[in-house]
Amino acid sequence: MVRPHQPDQAVFRSVLPEDIDWKPFPAFPPAARLAVVVGRPAEPGPYVIRVRVPAGVKLMPHRHPEDRVYTVMSGVFYVGLGERFDGEKLEAYPPGAVVVLPGGTPHFHWARSGEYVTQVTAMGPLGLEYVDPEDDPRSD
Numbered sequence: 686m687v688r689p690h691q692p693d694q695a696v697f698r699s700v701l702p703e704d705i706d707w708k709p710f711p712a713f714p715p716a717a718r719l720a721v722v723v724g725r726p727a728e729p730g731p732y733v734i735r736v737r738v739p740a741g742v743k744l745m746p747h748r749h750p751e752d753r754v755y756t757v758m759s760g761v762f763y764v765g766l767g768e769r770f771d772g773e774k775l776e777a778y779p780p781g782a783v784v785v786l787p788g789g790t791p792h793f794h795w796a797r798s799g800e801y802v803t804q805v806t807a808m809g810p811l812g813l814e815y816v817d818p819e820d821d822p823r824s825d
Contacts, residue, residue, distance in 0.1 A: 760801030
């Protein structure tokens with residue numbers, strides 16, 4: 686029995702690194718980028734995205750409604766849990782590490798030692814809500 690195909694998964698294809706289309710994302714600081722790899726993150730269903738954050742950039746405390754699985758592709762992914770940014774709470778995850786983040790968990794990131802790229806796998810729709818609305822780049 687063949688199941689119905691998920692969005693963006695009905696045809697065999699590959700996505701090579703040079704095919705990744707990095708774009709600004711309104712909920713991120715201006716220098717950060719997001720690329721949709723598979724699926725339609727704004728809609729219900731599975732999706733895969735990549736997030737690239739340049740050296741020194743911080744993503745202040747926020748949460749996502751969806752459960753997420755992060756795979757560190759390059760660089761070191763520093764993430765901490767909590768509703769306030771606290772550099773002492775950051776944990777460093779090297780390339781190849783997998784981080785499971787349950788939906789609703791307040792957390793923050795910092796590209797402390799240089800640029801990092803993570804790949805996020807989740808079930809949409811994608812959401813991002815900052816703990817402090819003043820930290821949200823969309824509110825400018």
